[in-house]
Amino acid sequence: MADLDIAEVARRAGVPASTLRFYEEKGLIASTGRRGLRRQFDPGVLERLALIALGRAAGFSLDEIARVFVPDGHPHIDRRMLAAKAEELDRTIRELGALRDSLRHAAACPAPSHMECSTFRRILRAAMTGPVRRAGGGPGVLARGSRAPRP
Structure with a gap:
């Protein structure tokens, strides 16, 4: 599947593009590059954003949520947490x-x-x-x- 531009990710995830840029700055998500001035994202970012939304709804801080995302790209959710x-x-x-x-x-x-x-x-x-x-x-x-x- 082709990369999604920031506007499409924002629309599908139900968050403003500014939130996506903030999450990228915090290291929670990563763009794959740019097409012109617009950031591009792998479609898998939508699942990652869903995990972030679920964590936020449960009351976890962004720093706590960031620990879920290990370097291999797969989430590691601490059951004790x-x-x-x-x-x-x-x-x-x-x-x-x-x-x-x-x-x-x-x-x-x-x-x-x-x-x-x-x-x-x-x-x-x-x-x-x-x-x-x-x-x-x-x-x-x-x-x-x-x-x-x-x-």
Whole structure:
């Protein structure tokens, strides 16, 4: 199969050409040359881009993903790294579930004021005493390891 130009790879992979250039700069993908001013890629780059997309969706850094690509061109996926990431995702799912339950309680709390609700005050104490998380990784409502409130 003939090489694909950067625009075709970008279209098929669903990423902007600037991302492809960035990945090439980071050593995640390599062009086979140029036709005029346009980079050319082997069609196998699409599978590599799919692996990169899967790794990014799972929360791996580009540096972690780069270690998957060994010099022979075939991916070597570290099963221990996958298991560790799965455990991390399990923890995140539990934390986000607790955060969701806290928000639902706060939204439906029957107390006249949230500050009069003992459950809401426990949520606040938990947020003050430990590292707190939200979906984007920044400060949130519920501390890591806190249990979801009981409505």
